[in-house]
Amino acid sequence: MTADSEGTPVIDVRGLSMAYGPKRVLTEIDFTLAKGEVLALLGPNGAGKTTTIEILEGFRAPSGGSVSVLGADPISVNEQWRGRIGVVLQSWRDHGRWRVRELLQQFGSYYAPFSDEHRPRPYPVDELLRMVGLTELASSKVMSLSGGQRRRLDVAIGIVGRPEILFLDEPTVGFDPVARREFHDLVHRLSDLEGTSILLTTHDLSEAEKLADRIIILNNGRIAANGSADQLSREVAGTTEVRWMIDGQRHVHATTDGTAFVRELLAQHPDIHDLEVRRATLEDTYLAMVASHQAEQATPVLEEEGAK
Amino acid sequence: MSARQAAVSAGIRRGAIEFRNSLKTPTDLGYYIVGNAIFVVVMVLNRGSMVDELGITSSRFIFPGVLAMILIFVATYGLATLVATEREDGTLLRCKSIPNGMTGYVSGQVTRTALEMAFSAGMLLIAASIIVPDLWANGALAILGVLGMLVFGLLATLPLGLAIGSFFKNPRSLGGWGFIVMGLLIVGSGLFAPLITMPEWVQVLAQLLPLYWLGLGMRSVLLPDAAVAIEIGESWRMLEMLGVLGVWAVVGLVLAPVLLRRMARRESGSAMEARRQTVLNRVA
Numbered sequence: 001m002t003a004d005s006e007g008t009p010v011i012d013v014r015g016l017s018m019a020y021g022p023k024r025v026l027t028e029i030d031f032t033l034a035k036g037e038v039l040a041l042l043g044p045n046g047a048g049k050t051t052t053i054e055i056l057e058g059f060r061a062p063s064g065g066s067v068s069v070l071g072a073d074p075i076s077v078n079e080q081w082r083g084r085i086g087v088v089l090q091s092w093r094d095h096g097r098w099r100v101r102e103l104l105q106q107f108g109s110y111y112a113p114f115s116d117e118h119r120p121r122p123y124p125v126d127e128l129l130r131m132v133g134l135t136e137l138a139s140s141k142v143m144s145l146s147g148g149q150r151r152r153l154d155v156a157i158g159i160v161g162r163p164e165i166l167f168l169d170e171p172t173v174g175f176d177p178v179a180r181r182e183f184h185d186l187v188h189r190l191s192d193l194e195g196t197s198i199l200l201t202t203h204d205l206s207e208a209e210k211l212a213d214r215i216i217i218l219n220n221g222r223i224a225a226n227g228s229a230d231q232l233s234r235e236v237a238g239t240t241e242v243r244w245m246i247d248g249q250r251h252v253h254a255t256t257d258g259t260a261f262v263r264e265l266l267a268q269h270p271d272i273h274d275l276e277v278r279r280a281t282l283e284d285t286y287l288a289m290v291a292s293h294q295a296e297q298a299t300p301v302l303e304e305e306g307a308k
Numbered sequence: 309m310s311a312r313q314a315a316v317s318a319g320i321r322r323g324a325i326e327f328r329n330s331l332k333t334p335t336d337l338g339y340y341i342v343g344n345a346i347f348v349v350v351m352v353l354n355r356g357s358m359v360d361e362l363g364i365t366s367s368r369f370i371f372p373g374v375l376a377m378i379l380i381f382v383a384t385y386g387l388a389t390l391v392a393t394e395r396e397d398g399t400l401l402r403c404k405s406i407p408n409g410m411t412g413y414v415s416g417q418v419t420r421t422a423l424e425m426a427f428s429a430g431m432l433l434i435a436a437s438i439i440v441p442d443l444w445a446n447g448a449l450a451i452l453g454v455l456g457m458l459v460f461g462l463l464a465t466l467p468l469g470l471a472i473g474s475f476f477k478n479p480r481s482l483g484g485w486g487f488i489v490m491g492l493l494i495v496g497s498g499l500f501a502p503l504i505t506m507p508e509w510v511q512v513l514a515q516l517l518p519l520y521w522l523g524l525g526m527r528s529v530l531l532p533d534a535a536v537a538i539e540i541g542e543s544w545r546m547l548e549m550l551g552v553l554g555v556w557a558v559v560g561l562v563l564a565p566v567l568l569r570r571m572a573r574r575e576s577g578s579a580m581e582a583r584r585q586t587v588l589n590r591v592a
Contacts, residue, residue: 050578059576083407094398097329109318110406113311169577
C-alpha cells in the first residue's frame with residue numbers, strides 16, 4: 001500500500017537535524033502528519049520553521065535524521081511525487097504581466113497527467129477562482145492585484161493540482177482581517193472536504209489555534225510542545241504564577257497547583273500583601289518563549305558580526 | 309500524453325503568452341521598435357555609399373552583420389538577462405515547485421526567444437527588402453539560406469543564453485559587464501568592417517567565438533560571390549562555419565542543463581526572501 005492509506009502518516013520526521021556550518025538550526029525534530037490533518041508549526045522568527053518546511057518540500061537537504069513525505073525522501077523524489085504535493089510560495093513580482101486565469105490554467109496543465117479517479121487533476125479554474133474569491137479578477141493582470149489578492153492567488157496556485165499534502169509558509173502575512181477569515185475557511189474546506197493534509201507555519205498563536213488540529217511549537221530548533229490547542233493549554237500552560245510582597249520585597253513563584261500553594265503561603269506568612277494569582281495562558285507561555293528567544297538572539301548576532 | 313510532453317506543450321503555451329505579453333507592454337514594444345529602427349536608419353544612411361573593392365552598397369554589406377548581431381542580442385544576451393531576472397523575481401522557484409516545471413520553463417524560454425527572433429528578424433528583413441538595393445540578388449534560395457542560418461544561429465546562441473543566465477545570481481551582475489562584452493564582441497567580430505583589417509590577436513579571438521561565424525554565414529548567403537575577396541582565406545569557409553557554430557551549440561546544450569539544474573537546486577523560499585530583502589534594502 002502507499003503511504004496515504006489510512007493510519008500511515010503522510011509525513012514522518014525522525015531525528016531531523018539541520019546545521020548551516022557551525023550553526024545548528026534544527027535539533028532532533030520528531031513528528032508526524034496524519035492524512036487530512038492540519039498541523040501548524042508555531043514559533044518566533046528564526047525558530048527553524050521555514051527550514052523544516054523547505055526540507056519537507058524537497059528544496060533543502062537535511063544534515064541528519066530521516067524524513068518521509070508520501071512515503072519518499074523529498075530530496076530524491078521524482079516529478080510524480082511533486083504532482084501530489086502543493087507548495088504555496090510567497091509571491092513577490094513574478095508573472096506580473098500574466099492574467100490570473102491564464103496563470104492558473106498554465107500551472108494546472110502540468111498536473112493533468114497525474115490525475116486519477118480519486119483526485120481529478122487539475123482543479124477546474126473557475127471553481128478554483130471561486131474558492132479563493134478571485135472570480136471577478138480572473139482577467140486582471142497579476143501585477144494589479146493587492147497584497148491580499150496576490151496571496152490568495154498564491155494559495156490557488158498551490159492547490160491547483162489538488163494536492164494530497166499542502167505546504168504553507170506564513171500564509172497570512174499581510175492579510176487584512178476579512179482576508180484572514182476567508183483564508184481560514186478555505187483551509188478548513190480543503191482539509192474537511194478534500195482530505196488534504198496541511199502543514200503550515202505561523203508565528204501567530206491565535207491563527208494556529210483557529211486553523212490547526214495540532215500545534216508544534218518550535219523554539220531554537222527544538223520542539224518545545226506538540227499537541228492540540230487544548231492539550232497545549234493544559235500541559236504547557238499548566239503553571240500558575242503567584243506574586244506577593246513581604247517585608248517590602250517582591251516574590252514570584254510558579255506552581256502547578258496554585259490553590260494549594262496559596263493556602264500554604266497564607267498559613268506560613270499571614271503578613272503578606274499585594275497577592276496576585278494568575279494562571280498562565282498558552283499565550284503567556286508562548287510570548288515568554290519568544291522573548292527569551294529574542295534575548296538569546298541579540299548576543300550571538302553581535303558576535304557573528306565581530307567575527308566577519 | 310506523458311507528464312514530460314504535457315510540460316513541454318504547457319511550456320510552448322507559456323512562451324507564446326510571455327511573448328504576447330511583451331508585445332502588449334509599451335516598454336518592451338518600444339525596445340523592439342527602437343532597437344530595430346536604429347538598424348533601419350543605419351541602412352538608410354548607407355544606402356548610397358559603396359564598398360569600392362566589392363562594388364556593392366555599404367548597406368548590403370552591413371545587413372548580414374545586423375542579422376548576426378540581433379541573434380546574439382536576442383538569444384544570448386537578452387535571454388540570459390531574462391533568466392537571471394526571473395531567478396531573482398521568483399518565477400523559477402514557482403516553476404520548480406510544480407511537476408516538470410523546469411521542463412516547462414525551458415521550453416517556454418525557447419519558444420519565447422524563437423518568437424522574438426522571428427519578430428525582429430521579420431521586421432528587419434521586410435525593411436531591408438525595401439531599403440537595401442539588390443538584397444535578394446542571389447535569388448530565392450537566399451531566403452532559404454537566411455532562414456536556415458537563423459535557425460542554426462539560434463541553436464548556437466540560445467542554449468548559451470540559458471547557460472549564461474543561470475550562471476548569474478541576478479540581472480545586475482550580468483547586465484553591466486555583459487553589455488561591455490557584447491559591445492567589444494560586435495566591434496571585434498568583423499560584422500561592420502572586414503576582420504582582415506583588424507589586429508591579428510583580434511582575428512584569432514573572433515574566430516573562437518560564435519558571432520564572427522554567424523556574420524560570415526549570413527554574408528555567404530546574401531552577398532555576391534565576389535565579396536569573398538575580403539574574407540579570411542578568400543573563402544566562405546562553410547565547413548568551418550558549421551563546425552565552430554556546431555561546437556558552440558554543443559557547448560551550450562551540455563552546459564545549459566547542468567547550470568539550470570544547479571540553479572534550480574539552489575532555489576528555495578528563504579533564498580528568494582533573502583534576495584528580496586537585499587533588493588528592498590537597496591531601494592530604501
